[in-house]
Structures are given as C-alpha cells and as structure tokens.
Amino acid sequence: MKTYKADAADPDAIVDELLNGGGAVMFKGLFAPEDIAEARRIILEHSNNDAAKVTHFQGAAAKDGQLALQRRVWNLLAKGDVFARMATHPVLMKVLSKFLGTGFIMGSIAANRILPGGPGQEPHVDYPYWDFHAPETHPIGLNASFPMNAQVTVILDPFTEASGATAYVPGTQKHLRYPGPEDDFHGKSKRMLGEPGDTVLFFGAAWHCAMPNRSDHERCAVLTNYLPKWVKPLEDMPAALPRELLDTASPELRQLLGFDYPYPEVLDTADAVNAEGRK
Ligand SMILES: O=C(O)CCC(=O)C(=O)O
Ligand SMILES: [Fe+2]
DSSP: OEEEEGGGOOHHHHHHHHHHSSSEEEEETOSOHHHHHHHHHHHHHHHSSSOOOOOSSOHHHHHTTOGGGEEEEOOGGGTOHHHHHHHTOHHHHHHHHHHHOTTOEEEEEEEEEEOTTOOOOOOBOOTTSTTTTSGGGSOTTOOSSSOSOEEEEEEOSOBOTTTTOOEEOTTGGGSOOOOOGGGOHHHHOEEOOBOTTOEEEEOTTSOEEOOOOOSSSOEEEEEEEEEOTTSOOSSOHHHHSOHHHHHTOOHHHHHHTTTTOOOSOOGGGSOSSOOSSOO
C-alpha cells in the first residue's frame, strides 16, 4: 500500500491511487499518541458493559454465537471531541474534497473492536454500495467510474495479520461488484497493517473485510464513512447529537453533517426566491 507522511500527501496522486491503483493509501502517524489513547479510552468505556449494537457482515459470527467478541460504538461525535478532530483532519479534508467534491459529507463515524478470539467479516463493499449483492435494486449500469464513498480507518491497536487487520484485494474498486465465494478473496487479499495513529484511506468499492483476531490483544479502530453531498448518509447524525454540539460545530463539521446542502427541503414553504442557477 502506498504510504504518505501527512506533510507530503499529494491529493492528485492519492486520488489517482484510490481510483486507478490499489484503492487504498496509508498516512503514517497521522494522529498523536494522546489522541489515540483518548479515543481508545472513550470507546472502551462505551462498549465494555453496554448492550449489544447493530453490526454488519457478521452472519457467520451470529450463527456461531460469537457476536459478543466484536463490538461497535456508533455516533462517536457525541462521545468525545477527539472524534470531530479525527473526522476533520486537514489532510483528510483536502484529499476527500478532491475525491468526493468540496461539498462532501460524513455518512458514519463508529468504532469496531474485535476482541481476542473474535470473528472476521464476510468480504464486502461499503455503504452506499453495501447491498450490491442485490445489484438490481441500484440504477442500471452503476459502476465505480466515480466514487460515491471513501472510508477512513484510524488504527487504535496494532493491526497485524494475527490481530485481524482489515483484508482487501487491491484494484477491485475498479469493477463495482459484490465479492462471492468464486472470487477467492482470501487467496488474493493483502492486509492493512499498521500501528496506532496510522490511518488508512480507501475507496469502499474495493473488496475488504475485518479478519478474525487470533492474537492476545484486542484490535480497535475508528471507521469513518464519507459520501458526496447528495448520497443519503448511513447514520442520522444530526438527530443523534446534542443541540449544543450542533450549535457550536466548526464550519468543517457543519459541512460533514450535511448542513451546507439543503435538500430534501420543504420547497412549498422555502423562501420565494430563485434559489439555483449561475445567477
Ligand atoms: O474493522 C474492520 O477491519 C473493517 C470493518 C468494515 O469493513 C465494515 O464494518 O464495513
Ligand atoms: Fe466495510
């Protein structure tokens, strides 16, 4: 995987790699140890004792009664300021503006913990393509010639082969398709290996999945999903956030929460002006 230092991240080269190359890049040490420790502490606090939460691509674990060995913490913006800092990191904002358009939004920010002995996922593609196992529910001819998603993984524990670092098949983002048993995913895949603070940015049309954790430590990451401004987001974040946070959000965060793009809107009661056009 191509790896960049934050101060040498060239958006054009990265966008080309996401679209036409391997589909994933890494920023080494993007977040400081203090931010990583803070994020990890909050995520553990919210998931050590909490009730189980919805998860995805874990059909095998559900069958084997292993769901408790993976834990999700949703709606992270409400749980600590560190997550807004992660979501709006200037290097990510710059590259994502180029990749998804300057009006891009955030679809979800959540943690995925896999405890020792915990299960991997079914190989998949991410929201909004993630039900592409039923392609007939999407427009005819939909392809990945332009991106409708970007994924960021902030690594909080060592991501090793043993601990269940995310697996992905480089280049598969070019052919929008949901992987099946005939694709030999596990024969072809590479791993997103890294240290706490390292951050992977990938085009979620690439086939990927969390892998089983066979190490003696847990494996936790913050997963953020970004979308063009007109894609319906996965999490209804404004509905789940405290009023005060919405009122004091930075311009970057307001953009990510969708406040810069007015639709859908009740046009019947909107200001009676010419609202769109060059002039
Ligand atoms: O946690 C991981 O390694 C990947 C998770 C993932 O791909 C997902 O939940 O969609
Ligand atoms: Fe995924």
